[in-house]
Amino acid sequence: MKLLLFSIFAVSVSxxxxxxxxxxxSDSPNTSLIQYSNVANLxxxxxxxxxxxxxxxxxxxxxxxxxxxxxxxxxxDLGNVARAENPASSHSTTSTTxxxxxxxTSTIDVASHDEEIERGENEExxxxxxxxxxxxxxxxxxxFSAAVIFLxxxxxxxxxxxxxxxxxxxxxxxxxxxxxxxxxxxxxxIASWVNCQNMPTEHAWSEVQAAEARxxxxxxxxxxAVEKAKSAAIEATRTSSEARSxxxxxxxxxxxxxxxxxxSLEKTFEYWTKAIEMQEAGKTALAAGYRKAARTSxxxxxxxxxxxxxxxxxxxxxxxxxxxxGISLQSKADYQAKAxxxQEVGKTTLAADYREAAARSxxxxxxxxxxxxxxxAGKESEGISWQxxxxxxxxKADYQAKAxxxQEAGKTTLAADYREAAAISxxxxxxxxxxxxxxxxxKESEGISWGxxxxxxxxKADYQAKAxxxGEAGKTTLAAxxxxxxxxxxxxxxxxxxxxxxxxxxxxxxxxxxxxxxVxxxxKADSQAKAxxxQEAGKTTLAADYREAAATSxxxxxxxxxxVQTCxAGKESEGRSWGNGGECIYKKADYQAKAxxxQEAGKTTLAAGYREAAATSxxxxxxxxxxxxxxxAGKESEGISWHxxxxxxxxKANYQAKAxxxQDTEKIxxxxxxxxxxxxSxxxxxxxxxxxxxxxxxxxxxxxxxxQAGQATQKEADAIAKKAExxxxxxxxxxxxxxxxxxxx
Numbered sequence: 001m002k003l004l005l006f007s008i009f010a011v012s013v014s015x016x017x018x019x020x021x022x023x024x025x026s027d028s029p030n031t032s033l034i035q036y037s038n039v040a041n042l043x044x045x046x047x048x049x050x051x052x053x054x055x056x057x058x059x060x061x062x063x064x065x066x067x068x069x070x071x072x073x074x075x076x077d078l079g080n081v082a083r084a085e086n087p088a089s090s091h092s093t094t095s096t097t098x099x100x101x102x103x104x105t106s107t108i109d110v111a112s113h114d115e116e117i118e119r120g121e122n123e124e125x126x127x128x129x130x131x132x133x134x135x136x137x138x139x140x141x142x143x144f145s146a147a148v149i150f151l152x153x154x155x156x157x158x159x160x161x162x163x164x165x166x167x168x169x170x171x172x173x174x175x176x177x178x179x180x181x182x183x184x185x186x187x188x189x190i191a192s193w194v195n196c197q198n199m200p201t202e203h204a205w206s207e208v209q210a211a212e213a214r215x216x217x218x219x220x221x222x223x224x225a226v227e228k229a230k231s232a233a234i235e236a237t238r239t240s241s242e243a244r245s246x247x248x249x250x251x252x253x254x255x256x257x258x259x260x261x262x263x264s265l266e267k268t269f270e271y272w273t274k275a276i277e278m279q280e281a282g283k284t285a286l287a288a289g290y291r292k293a294a295r296t297s298x299x300x301x302x303x304x305x306x307x308x309x310x311x312x313x314x315x316x317x318x319x320x321x322x323x324x325x326g327i328s329l330q331s332k333a334d335y336q337a338k339a340x341x342x343q344e345v346g347k348t349t350l351a352a353d354y355r356e357a358a359a360r361s362x363x364x365x366x367x368x369x370x371x372x373x374x375x376x377a378g379k380e381s382e383g384i385s386w387q388x389x390x391x392x393x394x395x396k397a398d399y400q401a402k403a404x405x406x407q408e409a410g411k412t413t414l415a416a417d418y419r420e421a422a423a424i425s426x427x428x429x430x431x432x433x434x435x436x437x438x439x440x441x442x443k444e445s446e447g448i449s450w451g452x453x454x455x456x457x458x459x460k461a462d463y464q465a466k467a468x469x470x471g472e473a474g475k476t477t478l479a480a481x482x483x484x485x486x487x488x489x490x491x492x493x494x495x496x497x498x499x500x501x502x503x504x505x506x507x508x509x510x511x512x513x514x515x516x517x518x519v520x521x522x523x524k525a526d527s528q529a530k531a532x533x534x535q536e537a538g539k540t541t542l543a544a545d546y547r548e549a550a551a552t553s554x555x556x557x558x559x560x561x562x563x564v565q566t567c568x569a570g571k572e573s574e575g576r577s578w579g580n581g582g583e584c585i586y587k588k589a590d591y592q593a594k595a596x597x598x599q600e601a602g603k604t605t606l607a608a609g610y611r612e613a614a615a616t617s618x619x620x621x622x623x624x625x626x627x628x629x630x631x632x633a634g635k636e637s638e639g640i641s642w643h644x645x646x647x648x649x650x651x652k653a654n655y656q657a658k659a660x661x662x663q664d665t666e667k668i669x670x671x672x673x674x675x676x677x678x679x680x681s682x683x684x685x686x687x688x689x690x691x692x693x694x695x696x697x698x699x700x701x702x703x704x705x706x707x708q709a710g711q712a713t714q715k716e717a718d719a720i721a722k723k724a725e726x727x728x729x730x731x732x733x734x735x736x737x738x739x740x741x742x743x744x745x
Contacts, residue, residue: 226276226279226280229272229275229276229279229291229294230272230276232268232272232294232298233268233269233272233273233276236265236266236268236269236272236294236298237265237269239265239301240261240262240265240266240269243258243261243262243265243301243305244258244262246258246308247259247261247262250308250312251665251666252311252665253311253316253319253320253323254308254311254312256323257304257305257307257308257311257319257323257326258304258305258308260301260304260307260323260326260327260330261301261304261305261308261326263330264297264298264300264301264304264326264329264330264333265297265298265301267297267300267330267333267334268294268297268298268301271290271291271293271294271297271333271337272290272291272294274286274290274337275287275288275290275291275294278290283344285340285344286340286341286344289336289337289339289340290337290340292336293333293334293336293337293340294333296329296330296332296333296336297329297330297333299329300326300327300329300330300332300333301326302326303322303323303325303326303329303365304322304323304326304327306322306326307319307320307322307323307326310322312732312733312735313729313732313733314728314729314732314733315375315376317375317380317383317384317387318372318375318376318383320387321368321369321371321372321375321383321386321387321390322368322372324368324371324387324390324391324394325365325368325369325372325390327394328361328362328364328365328368328390328394329361329362329365331357331361331364331394331397331398332358332361332362332365333358335354335355335357335358335361335397335401336354336355336358338351338354339351339352339354339355339358342354347408349404349408350404350405350408353400353401353403353404354401354404356400357397357398357400357401357404358397360393360394360396360397360400361394361397363393364390364391364393364394364397365390366390367386367389367390367393368386368387368390368391370386370390371383371384371386371387371389371390374386379439379440381439381444381447381448382436382439382440382447384451385432385433385435385436385439385447385450385451386432386436388428388432388435388451388454388455388458389429389432389433389436389454391458392425392426392428392429392432392454392458393425393426393429395421395422395425395428395458395461395462396422396425396426396429399418399419399421399422399425399461399465400418400419400422402418402465403415403416403418403419403422406418411472414468414472417464417465417468418465418468420464421461421462421464421465421468422461424457424458424460424461424464425457425458425461427454427457428454428455428457428458428461429454430454431450431451431453431454431457432450432451432454432455434447434450434454435447435448435449435450435451435454438450443503445503445508445511445512446500446503446504448515449496449499449500449503449511449515450496450500452492452496452499452515452518452519452522453493453496453497453500453518455522456489456490456492456493456496456518456522457489457490457493459485459486459489459492459522459525459526460486460489460490460493463482463483463485463486463489463525463529464482464483464486466482466529467479467480467482467483467486470482475536477532477535477536478532478533478536481528481529481531481532482529482532484525484528485525485526485528485529486525488521488522488524488525488528489522489525491518491521492518492519492521492522492525493518494518495514495515495517495518495521496514496515496518498514499511499512499514499515499518502514507567509567509572509575509576509579510564510567510568510575512579513560513561513563513564513567513575513578513579513582514560514564516556516560516579516582516583516586517557517560517561517564517582519586520553520554520556520557520560520582520585520586520589521553521554521557523549523550523553523556523586523589523590524550524553524554524557527546527547527549527550527553527589527593528546528547528550530546530593531543531544531546531547531550534546539600542596542597542599542600545592545593545595545596545599546593546596548592549589549590549592549593549596550589552585552588552589552592553586553589555585556582556583556585556586556588556589557582559578559579559581559582559585559621560578560579560582562578562582563575563576563578563579563581563582566578566628567579571631571632573631573636573639573640573643574628574631574632574639576643577624577625577627577628577631577639577642577643577646578624578625578628580624580643580646580647580650581620581621581624581625581627581628581646582621583650584617584618584620584621584624584646584649584650584653585617585618585621587613587614587617587650587653587654588614588617588618588621591610591611591613591614591617591653591657592610592611592614594610594657595607595608595610595611595614598610603664605660605663605664606660606661606663606664608660609656609657609659609660609661609663610657610660612656612660613653613654613656613657613660614653616649616650616652616653616656617649617650617653619649620646620647620649620650620652620653621646622646623642623643623645623646623649623685624642624643624646626642627639627640627642627643627645627646630642637695637703638692638695638696640707641688641689641691641692641695641703641707641710642688642689642692644688644707644710644711644714645685645688645689645692645710647714648681648682648684648685648688648710648713648714648717649681649682649685651677651681651684651714651717651718652678652681652682652685655674655675655677655678655681655717655721656674656675656678658674658721659671659672659674659675659678662674662728667728669724669727669728669731670724670725670727670728672724673720673721673723673724673725673727673728674721674724676720676724677717677718677720677721677724678717679717680713680714680716680717680720681713681714681717683713683717684710684711684713684714684717685710687706687707687709687710687713688706688707688710690706691703691706691707691709691710694706
C-alpha cells in the first residue's frame, strides 16, 4: 500500500507542475504512471531489481535516512520545480517538496547508496532514519485520491501482477509499516489496491473504485454530521438562554430544576462543539463519542425541565424523581465523555471503568423514572422506595468512578475505600428494592423498615467516603468525626433490621418503636457530622447548635428504647405513649437543626419559627410522658386524654413550622392556613387537657363532652391545613397554565 503513495506523490507533483504552467492534467500527454513513478525512484523495475534484497534499507536510502542532508531552496526558486535529470533512469533524480514552513531539495543516487551499503558504509542512513521526506509527501495527501486513475497503467506495466506483488510490492509495504501513523485519510483508498493482489486486474480496479466511493460517501456523511452538530449546538444555546430566564424568575425547587436545565444544556453545547472539532480533525471515534454524550446531556435537560414543570403544579415527590433522573443522565453523559477522552490517551482500564459508570448511571436513571411514574400513579410510599434505590445506584456509580481515578493515580488504599463505599451503596439499593416490593405487596410497616435500613446504609457509605477524602486532605479531626457518623449509621441500620424481624412476627407497636429508635440514631449521626463540618469551617455557634440537636436525638432514641421494653412487657398503651413522646423529642431535634441552619443563612424569622416549633414539640413530649405514667398507674381513660393532648400539641408544632416555611417562600395564603390550623390544634389540646382534669374530678359527662370536642377540633385543624394546601396547589396550576398560554401566544 505504502509504496504507491510515493508513486502517487510524483503524479501529484507532476499535476501541480502542469497547473503552474497553465495546463490541466487532462491537457498532459498520455504518459504512463511508470514514467511518473520514475520521479520518485519507485518503478516496478526498481522493485523487481534483485540487487535490492532489503526493502526497508532501500526505503531509508530513498531520501528518508538521516545521512541525506536537504539543501535549502533559494527564495526566488519557490515557484520552480526540479526535473528528473534522466527520466529513463531509475537511479538518479532530484525531487522537491514544498510546504508552508519548509522548502527542500534532495538529490539521491541510489546506485552509490547500494554500493555504500554493500561496503558497510553510510550506516547512519539505517540506524537513524529520519522520515522528513515522508512527512513532506504526506502533506500532499489531497492528491492521493485523484492519482488512483493511473493505477490501471501500473497493472498493465507488470506482466505477472500476482508474482510482482508477492515478491516485491508486499516487502515494500511491510517495510513502510512503521510509518503508518503518518498516512492520512487518502491512503485508505490505496489500501484497497494492496489487499486485492489475488484478484484479476479488472476486479482489483473495481475494488479500488468502490473504496474511493466509500471514502467520498464517508466524507459527505462527516460533512452532514458536522452541520447537524452545529445546528444542535446553536439550539442548545438558545434553549439554555430561555431556561436561565425561567430560573431567574422562579424560586426554590423550581428554580433549582431550571438551573439544572441550564447546566445540562451548556454541557450539551460543549459536547457538540467538541464533536465538531474532532470530526473536522478526522478523529471520527472521538467525534462519535462526543455526539453520544451531547445527546445524553440533552435528555438530561429534558428531564430536568419536566421536573421544574412538575414542581410548579405541586407534585413534589414526582418532581424530585424527574430531577434525580436528569442528574443521573447528566452523570452518564459526563462519564461517556471521560471514557472516550481517556481511551484516546491510551488509558484503557480507566476508560472501561468510566464506561461502566455511565452504564450504572443509566440504570439509576431508569429506576428514578420508575419512581416518578409510580408517584404519578398515586403510589406515594412505593415511589419513595424506588426513588431511593435510584439514588443509591447513582452513588455506587460515582464511587466506582472515584475508585478508578484513585487507582489510576496510584492511590491504592483510597481506591479500596471508594470500592467499599460503592459496595455499601449497592447494599442500600438492595434494601430499597425490598422496601418497594414489600409496599407493593401491602406490607407497609415492613416495607418502611427496609427503606430506613437502606437509607442508613447509604449514609454510612457517604460518611465513609467523606472520611477518606478528609483524611486525604489532612483533616484528621473531621475524618474521625465522619468515621464516627458512619459507625452510628450502621447501628441505626441494625435497629431497622431488628424492626423488620419484629414486624414479621406481628409485633406492630414494638417494631414501630425499634424503627424510630433507628431513625433517631441516624439523626444523631447526621447532626454530629454537621457539627464537625461547622467546627472545621470556624462556625462555632452553628457547631454548638448541631451538637445540641445531636444530644436531643440521642434522648429520643433512649425514649424509644424504653417504649420497646414496655411494649415487650405487654404494656401496649404505656409503650405507645413513650414511643410518641420519643417522636416529639425527635421532631424537637429536627427543628433545632433547621433553626440553626436558617439562622446561619440570615433568615431570622424562619429561625424563630423553627425554635417555636421545637419548644412546642417539647411540651408535647412532656404530655406524652404524663400519659405514660398515668397508664402505668392503671388510669386508662385519663391517660388517653393526656395522650391526645400531646398529639394535638405536636400537630400544632408541625403547623407552626410549615407556616414559617410558607411565609419564607412568600406563600401568604398557605401560611395563613397553617397558622389557623396551628391555633385550632392548640384549642384541641386545651380541650383534651380539660377532659383529663374532668376525669380526675369524676365529672364523667363533662369528660366525655370535652374528649369529643377535642377530637372534633383536631379534625377541623387538619381539614383547614389540607384545604390551604389544595388551594395553593390549584393556584400554582393556574399560574402555570397562564404562563404556558402567554408563551404559546
